Amino acid sequence: MFRRTRRLALISALAATAVILSACSGTPEPAATSTGAPDPDATLQVGLVLEPTNLDIRHTSGAAIEQILIDNIYEGLVTRTQDNEIEGRLASDYQVSDDGLTYTFTLNDGIAFHDGTALTSADVVASYETVRTDATVQGNAEFASVASITAPDATTVEIVLTEPNQNFLFALTGPAGLVFKADDATDLKTAENGTGPFTLTRWSKGSTITFARNDDYWGEKAGVAEVEFQYIPDFTAGVNAALAGDVQVLTAVDPNLAPQLEGDFTLTKGRTTDKATLAFNNKKAPLDDVRVREALRLSIDHDALIEAVGAGTTLYGPIPELDPGYEDLSDVISYDPEKAKELLAEAGQEDLELTLTIPSFYGTTVPKVLISDFNKVGVTLKVNSVEFPTWLEDVYTNHDYDLSFVLHVEPRDFGNFANPDYYFGYDNAEVQDLYSQAQAEVDPDKSAELLAKAARIVSEDHAADWLYNGETITAVSPTVSGFPEDSINSRINLAGVTVSAEK
Amino acid sequence: MIRYALVRGALLIAGLLVSSVLIFLTLRVFPGDVAQLIAGTQASPAEVEALRESLGLNQPLLAQYADWIGGIFRGDLGTSLLSGASVSEELFLKAQVTVPLGIMSLLIAVLIAVPFGILAAILRGRRGGTALSVGAQALAAVPVVWAGMMLIVVFSVWLGWLPPQGFPRTGWSTPGKAIKSLLLPALTIGIVEGAMLMRFVRSATLQAAGQDFVRTAAAKGLTRTRALVQHGIPAVGLSIITVLGLQVAGIIVGSVVIEQLFTLPGIGRMLVADVGTRDLIKVQSELLVLTGFVLVVGFLVDLLHRAIDPRQREAA
Numbered sequence: 001m002f003r004r005t006r007r008l009a010l011i012s013a014l015a016a017t018a019v020i021l022s023a024c025s026g027t028p029e030p031a032a033t034s035t036g037a038p039d040p041d042a043t044l045q046v047g048l049v050l051e052p053t054n055l056d057i058r059h060t061s062g063a064a065i066e067q068i069l070i071d072n073i074y075e076g077l078v079t080r081t082q083d084n085e086i087e088g089r090l091a092s093d094y095q096v097s098d099d100g101l102t103y104t105f106t107l108n109d110g111i112a113f114h115d116g117t118a119l120t121s122a123d124v125v126a127s128y129e130t131v132r133t134d135a136t137v138q139g140n141a142e143f144a145s146v147a148s149i150t151a152p153d154a155t156t157v158e159i160v161l162t163e164p165n166q167n168f169l170f171a172l173t174g175p176a177g178l179v180f181k182a183d184d185a186t187d188l189k190t191a192e193n194g195t196g197p198f199t200l201t202r203w204s205k206g207s208t209i210t211f212a213r214n215d216d217y218w219g220e221k222a223g224v225a226e227v228e229f230q231y232i233p234d235f236t237a238g239v240n241a242a243l244a245g246d247v248q249v250l251t252a253v254d255p256n257l258a259p260q261l262e263g264d265f266t267l268t269k270g271r272t273t274d275k276a277t278l279a280f281n282n283k284k285a286p287l288d289d290v291r292v293r294e295a296l297r298l299s300i301d302h303d304a305l306i307e308a309v310g311a312g313t314t315l316y317g318p319i320p321e322l323d324p325g326y327e328d329l330s331d332v333i334s335y336d337p338e339k340a341k342e343l344l345a346e347a348g349q350e351d352l353e354l355t356l357t358i359p360s361f362y363g364t365t366v367p368k369v370l371i372s373d374f375n376k377v378g379v380t381l382k383v384n385s386v387e388f389p390t391w392l393e394d395v396y397t398n399h400d401y402d403l404s405f406v407l408h409v410e411p412r413d414f415g416n417f418a419n420p421d422y423y424f425g426y427d428n429a430e431v432q433d434l435y436s437q438a439q440a441e442v443d444p445d446k447s448a449e450l451l452a453k454a455a456r457i458v459s460e461d462h463a464a465d466w467l468y469n470g471e472t473i474t475a476v477s478p479t480v481s482g483f484p485e486d487s488i489n490s491r492i493n494l495a496g497v498t499v500s501a502e503k
Numbered sequence: 504m505i506r507y508a509l510v511r512g513a514l515l516i517a518g519l520l521v522s523s524v525l526i527f528l529t530l531r532v533f534p535g536d537v538a539q540l541i542a543g544t545q546a547s548p549a550e551v552e553a554l555r556e557s558l559g560l561n562q563p564l565l566a567q568y569a570d571w572i573g574g575i576f577r578g579d580l581g582t583s584l585l586s587g588a589s590v591s592e593e594l595f596l597k598a599q600v601t602v603p604l605g606i607m608s609l610l611i612a613v614l615i616a617v618p619f620g621i622l623a624a625i626l627r628g629r630r631g632g633t634a635l636s637v638g639a640q641a642l643a644a645v646p647v648v649w650a651g652m653m654l655i656v657v658f659s660v661w662l663g664w665l666p667p668q669g670f671p672r673t674g675w676s677t678p679g680k681a682i683k684s685l686l687l688p689a690l691t692i693g694i695v696e697g698a699m700l701m702r703f704v705r706s707a708t709l710q711a712a713g714q715d716f717v718r719t720a721a722a723k724g725l726t727r728t729r730a731l732v733q734h735g736i737p738a739v740g741l742s743i744i745t746v747l748g749l750q751v752a753g754i755i756v757g758s759v760v761i762e763q764l765f766t767l768p769g770i771g772r773m774l775v776a777d778v779g780t781r782d783l784i785k786v787q788s789e790l791l792v793l794t795g796f797v798l799v800v801g802f803l804v805d806l807l808h809r810a811i812d813p814r815q816r817e818a819a
Contacts, residue, residue, distance in 0.1 A: 053541075053585040053586055053780060054585055054586040054587055054588075056587070059541065059554070060541050060585075061541065061542055061543025061544075061545070061546065062543060134553075135549060135550050135552075135553035135554075136550070136553045136554045136557045140550060141545075141546075141547050141550060187587060189586060189587030189588075190586070190587055190588065205586065205588065205593070205596070206768045206773075207672055207768070208672070230672070233766070234668070234669075234766055237668065237669055237766070387535070387779055388535075388540065388779070389533070389534065389535025389536065389537075389539065389540055389779070389780070389781045390533075390534045390535050391535075392535050392539040392540060392544075393534040393535035393536075393539065394534060396539070396544060397539065397548070397551075406544070408544065410544075410545055413545060416545075421548075
């Protein structure tokens, strides 16, 4: 009996896998929008893949939570547009002093929490003080340079930094910048008390989360009465649900299944800041040899890999197109197996054996391509597919790996290459210096230039390989207008979405 | 009888305690923890450490165990570290898939095992009997996952009669749909477990056939087969109850695998997901409930057996 129990735990551990198939891709067509009149009483049903583990956006990281809660349920002083530009949200206006140290925000009028309480600058101060002082709260590290948060009057908030921080305003567009009611007793894991255009009405775990329009919203009211997010972890089941009319929008469509939806749906390809990162353990031999790292990059046929994955664009450096500091770095690296072999010979690594540690939910497509590409230059790749928590422990925390693959989805996370303690193990004083200069630079354009310079060095050092920049495919029914396209894996702003009764 | 029940009950409690320690320790072997998962890939080690502290993951193992088991004694299965939901609520919710699945599987197993097992006993030594026995041996050795995939291929892909996976969003408010979606998974477990059970039914029947009272009946002029059916089978039923208790454990293990394969939102799938997120408090309680269920079934079967079968009492 006890043996059975143990076996049960083992089976549980073994059985958790997700399959992502791959072949060749269909080409989505340009968007057509609805022609019927919007129905203000409509319910919008959206299919998604990853369900949040809980709704406590203050303490839990993850795109699945941010995606639906930010801008819809909770709001910050500022927010980001689809192309990652910063704009005011709760703040009607904000100013940054010339020395880049003082941020002054003016609040919009009539903002209220969902429980009816009016929002004042005191709530902002309390929320941000929590982020600053509580290390368990998301964004605590981003608030390290905050000296003080004060409210000169009921509609003004002033934040003073100890040093200029180019990333600070952008950090406020994330979970760190959201405003919660001071001393609120709401259990944030399962309920909410935000200020956004929607309220949470129901969460039936494992299947749906439902929002209702907030008719007392301080700004422009939402265009639909209700939104139902349906969580469908299986890609095929998602497509079937869309074809059966259960959802009018399907996000994160599997590129290989996308053609099935053509005709009934408009397919959009959205840009993201997802960087499919093949990390090299820069501190570990033989990967501490730049020739080996370059050889590995030269041996990867990026175009063929993207073809196999089915969506995405090439990315040859650490900064994606939607982030400041992006430039096309395709001149740094090419596909050249012959040169790769030469470099490996030069480095004395003709019979190299490496292990790739990859969280199992990324499937087998990428490992398969890498195995065959590396094989052509005499590198044997072993694949160690692990559960995500195991990856976090072995790779992220203990840096115990050769090569690793994860999708780094966070925008503006170039700082990881300026952090020698990050799991990349990349330690370059020049890059670190350029990065801190970029952070301290008050002029955004100059800051971006410094970032671009640092990013080029990182790529020329072959600190990692960026297999592709992810694209997200969304299928939208012709009855739906205004559904966002870009970055929707981190934000689905529903404010401007409408559904018409007729096609 | 009372004394026996008390002794057997004490054994049950001891068994549960030992299980709880085993479960608790086994789960601590897994690499990674829920704090890392919650903090994500942009968190500094200090942030993860602070989170660990606030979740109570830094407490000594003994204190963590005492906390958990203390709650169990108060009837509190704890709350999920991740979702903040009460474990008992979630168990109850998911049981609405797993319990019907288990009952259906058991029914199918019995429906397969009893007639075919008796038939195999009657046809013993003939070609048909041998074929049945070999078939049962083969089926019992089939991995549940493979059986499930074969059934999906036949009934969903080729014939299109049953859905290949999933459970209706509407749940039991649409009973027809719900039962339909559980049919294939139940059939999968039922066939494999039924094949095991069938071999047992066959040998129990043969044993019964050799009993004095069956021989007496046959001597009175009944054919051997009729003597067996009229007098032997009731005795067989008794032994089957005992084995069914053991089958319950098999069905639970089967349902963990099968719920993955058929993406059913049941306890098995939840268990796998919770191990995947290292929500250990939740996994502990879930496993303890499942183990407890198996042990309690064993306990009841033993009592029942003793109450029904006079020979057991004499032996004691």
